[in-house]
Amino acid sequence: MKKTGAEILCESLIKEGVEVIFGFPGGVLLPLYDAFPKYPQLRHILVRHEQGAAHAADGYARVAGKPGVCLATSGPGATNLVTGIANACLDSSPVIAITGQVAKPFIGKDAFQEVDITGITLPITKHNYSVRSAADIARVVKESFLIAKTGRPGPVLIDIPRDVFTESAEARHPDKVNLPSYKPVLYGHPTQIRRAAELINGAKKPLVIAGRGVIVSEAYQEIKELAEKAQIPLVTTLLGIGCFPETHVLSYGMIGMHGMAYANTAVDQADVVVAVGMRFDDRATGKVSSFAPRASIIHIDIDPAEIGKNVRVDVPIVGDVKNVLQALNKQITPADHVDWLRDLDEYRRCHPSMDIRETDKLLPQYVIRQIFEATHGEARIVTGVGQHQMWSAQHFYYVKPNSLISSGGLGTMGFELPASMGVKVACPDETVWCIAGDGGFQMTLQELATIACEKIAVKVAIINNGFLGMVRQWQELFYGKRYVATPLYGPDFVKLVDAYGISGLRVSDKKQVPAAIQKAMAHDGPFVIDFQVDPEENVFPMVPPGASIAECIEMPRPETVDSRR
Amino acid sequence: MNGLYHTLVALVEDRPGVLNRVSSVLRRRDFNIESIAVGRTDQPELSRMTIVVNAESANVEQVRKQLAKLIDVVKIIDITGESKVERELALIKVRTSPATRGEIIHIVNIFRANIVDVAPDSMIVEVTGDEDKITSLLALFQGFGIKEMARTGRIAITRGGIGPLVVEEEPKVVRQARKPPVPESPANW
Numbered sequence: 015m016k017k018t019g020a021e022i023l024c025e026s027l028i029k030e031g032v033e034v035i036f037g038f039p040g041g042v043l044l045p046l047y048d049a050f051p052k053y054p055q056l057r058h059i060l061v062r063h064e065q066g067a068a069h070a071a072d073g074y075a076r077v078a079g080k081p082g083v084c085l086a087t088s089g090p091g092a093t094n095l096v097t098g099i100a101n102a103c104l105d106s107s108p109v110i111a112i113t114g115q116v117a118k119p120f121i122g123k124d125a126f127q128e129v130d131i132t133g134i135t136l137p138i139t140k141h142n143y144s145v146r147s148a149a150d151i152a153r154v155v156k157e158s159f160l161i162a163k164t165g166r167p168g169p170v171l172i173d174i175p176r177d178v179f180t181e182s183a184e185a186r187h188p189d190k191v192n193l194p195s196y197k198p199v200l201y202g203h204p205t206q207i208r209r210a211a212e213l214i215n216g217a218k219k220p221l222v223i224a225g226r227g228v229i230v231s232e233a234y235q236e237i238k239e240l241a242e243k244a245q246i247p248l249v250t251t252l253l254g255i256g257c258f259p260e261t262h263v264l265s266y267g268m269i270g271m272h273g274m275a276y277a278n279t280a281v282d283q284a285d286v287v288v289a290v291g292m293r294f295d296d297r298a299t300g301k302v303s304s305f306a307p308r309a310s311i312i313h314i315d316i317d318p319a320e321i322g323k324n325v326r327v328d329v330p331i332v333g334d335v336k337n338v339l340q341a342l343n344k345q346i347t348p349a350d351h352v353d354w355l356r357d358l359d360e361y362r363r364c365h366p367s368m369d370i371r372e373t374d375k376l377l378p379q380y381v382i383r384q385i386f387e388a389t390h391g392e393a394r395i396v397t398g399v400g401q402h403q404m405w406s407a408q409h410f411y412y413v414k415p416n417s418l419i420s421s422g423g424l425g426t427m428g429f430e431l432p433a434s435m436g437v438k439v440a441c442p443d444e445t446v447w448c449i450a451g452d453g454g455f456q457m458t459l460q461e462l463a464t465i466a467c468e469k470i471a472v473k474v475a476i477i478n479n480g481f482l483g484m485v486r487q488w489q490e491l492f493y494g495k496r497y498v499a500t501p502l503y504g505p506d507f508v509k510l511v512d513a514y515g516i517s518g519l520r521v522s523d524k525k526q527v528p529a530a531i532q533k534a535m536a537h538d539g540p541f542v543i544d545f546q547v548d549p550e551e552n553v554f555p556m557v558p559p560g561a562s563i564a565e566c567i568e569m570p571r572p573e574t575v576d577s578r579r
Numbered sequence: 580m581n582g583l584y585h586t587l588v589a590l591v592e593d594r595p596g597v598l599n600r601v602s603s604v605l606r607r608r609d610f611n612i613e614s615i616a617v618g619r620t621d622q623p624e625l626s627r628m629t630i631v632v633n634a635e636s637a638n639v640e641q642v643r644k645q646l647a648k649l650i651d652v653v654k655i656i657d658i659t660g661e662s663k664v665e666r667e668l669a670l671i672k673v674r675t676s677p678a679t680r681g682e683i684i685h686i687v688n689i690f691r692a693n694i695v696d697v698a699p700d701s702m703i704v705e706v707t708g709d710e711d712k713i714t715s716l717l718a719l720f721q722g723f724g725i726k727e728m729a730r731t732g733r734i735a736i737t738r739g740g741i742g743p744l745v746v747e748e749e750p751k752v753v754r755q756a757r758k759p760p761v762p763e764s765p766a767n768w
Contacts, residue, residue, distance in 0.1 A: 132596070133599070136599065136600060136603050137603055137604075137607055140650070141649075141650040141651075144595075144596070161650060193650065194653055195592065195649075195650060195651065195652055195653035195654070196650050317648070318644050318647070318648075319641070319644035319645045319647070319648055322637075322640075322641070323641055
């Protein structure tokens with residue numbers, strides 16, 4: 015039976031299990047939006063800016079276990095998606111971005127709202143398609159979903175001209191995909207796995223560095239077995255947080271520029287590093303030439319192009335983390351590494367990193383810790399980028415799998431609010447806390463309207479220090495305290511959210527924090543708390559740019575409270 | 580660049596935009612493409628690219644892996660160290676006069692080139708060979724005056740046996756005769 019391109023697209027999306035589309039209509043999308051009422055099983059969430067749609071689809075994809083879909087019209091709609099697509103690309107998130115395009119006869123002629131979006135997104139998508147016939151839509155959608163979610167996940171863009179939506183074609187939904195060139199390697203090479211096992215079994219100071227690949231591959235059990243079987247301490251990257259319970263005795267926190275001093279020291283001292291599903295990002299490694307200088311490095315990753323890219327690797331294993339670890343764990347002999355763990359614990363005792371300064375001031379770290387206390391870690395934390403992100407990574411103990419959703423690779427301020435929307439839509443029964451900076455919040459706060467309108471019950475904590483805090487911190491430490499363009503005027507956030515019909519609260523006294531958090535959690539619906547925190551608090555530990563991660567600056571601390579263990 | 584000339588050969592899907600995708604990866608990694616030649620293959624849906632870049636081996640291997648990730652790239656290998664045949668074709672329009680014509684024809688014969696067009700004041704010479712041969716011929720023609728020239732860029736193919744680029748439709752028996760593929764050999768790192 016013949017159907018229009020718009021109908022074929024909707025049916026193809028439904029066949030791929032799509033339930034939600036974050037979108038914004040426009041001229042060339044009219045025929046598609048006109049078809050939506052025929053498919054009530056597709057929930058369309060109208061965002062207020064296309065960037066919000068892309069981030070929401072990204073947040074959705076990271077927790078839903080299936081690709082998130084965003085939709086934008088041609089021209090400015092499409093270019094507004096670009097930041098969100100790049101963010102998804104760098105964090106390997108399976109996002110399907112569908113853009114409308116001007117009708118075929120107008121393409122390439124600078125028509126109204128025309129932009130070469132496939133050209134623009136070429137380097138920031140895993141793949142992209144420019145559809146030229148309604149008969150191709152079903153195949154392209156099928157291929158796109160396969161490409162987006164398999165191997166190393168990533169965004170796929172599908173550009174569809176207006177006349178393709180209206181054109182009729184036979185709706186043939188293919189059962190399988192024919193992509194001869196696309197064959198992700200899923201199983202590690204046995205010889206390499208054996209060599210890795212030999213290295214680990216012979217190690218005196220082994221260390222596991224776990225990244226987001228563990229979460230993507232859902233290898234929670236496998237990574238735990240690897241750590242426990244041979245008593246190997248485990249550290250994570252920023253995006254690896256949530257792959258291993260942080261209250262576990264073998265967890266030594268996060269590495270990197272704002273990683274725990276003891277985690278970075280573990281990397282420095284280790285004799286064998288097992289890097290699992292991570293890509294040695296510069297914020298994680300610090301100065302590459304002095305990264306893990308004493309260690310043989312085993313690198314497990316599904317993307318062959320990541321291996322040997324930044325850091326020399328002794329044993330490369332290309333494959334899906336879950337499969338590789340299952341094979342590897344069989345060959346690991348039980349061990350205890352008592353001396354190594356004792357050394358690390360001793361170092362951790364002397365360099366706590368997780369303590370919060372005792373003061374009457376409202377410290378941002380305290381706010382984060384109180385959110386942990388109130389939720390017992392049973393929440394999804396969504397952050398933007400900057401100081402609040404680092405405090406969220408440090409001072410919340412992530413015990414629930416995949417519970418930190420953050421913009422890592424691209425470092426997109428303003429990711430938090432729209433992404434938390436996507437997370438909450440994917441997990442409506444879970445508590446979702448959006449931890450925002452006052453800078454990033456002002457970049458995408460138009461999504462408050464979406465949140466209010468669609469009744470998306472996210473809880474928002476604005477860590478409001480009246481500064482672009484991370485940049486200010488660098489100015490303080492490396493630019494002689496010259497605060498150029500970082501003092502940040504903000505609106506009265508409580509009045510602002512009230513204008514959107516969302517309840518809010520301002521907290522500037524430390525004593526009010528627990529009650530405010532309880533009130534937000536008890537509230538039926540979205541809730542925003544404006545935490546007016548100490549403006550010049552810095553994120554420590556900090557590895558100065560260009561330094562080895564073993565040389566971190568710790569917080570000057572005469573007295574401490576709230577020791578981690 | 581202090582590196583070596585590397586010859587990468589790729590089988591790619593014959594679709595619009597594929598050359599753009601390939602060159603975009605090279606551009607992003609700041610590679611200057613010495614030459615790139617694209618043509619059809621015996622399989623209608625596939626094209627073959629020969630890309631010559633001048634760079635360090637480690638960087639070429641990294642960019643090769645990034646190119647291999649492109650969905651439209653079916654296979655890509657670096658045949659720099661392989662035993663291979665490399666050719667380039669050039670069409671050279673050289674200035675002639677009744678006095679020089681004989682000498683030019685003589686040079687053309689020595690180089691086993693062909694004269695494919697003759698005009699009163701010029702002729703077009705077609706020459707095939709490796710870059711050295713074409714460069715030498717050009718040097719000789721400089722004296723007469725080169726009016727115009729077009730070069731194809733290098734194409735290359737490995738000698739003997741079954742080429743490492745062959746993908747689909749090869750007979751099973753031949754496939755078994757080949758060395759089993761090693762997914763990720765440490766020798767590459």
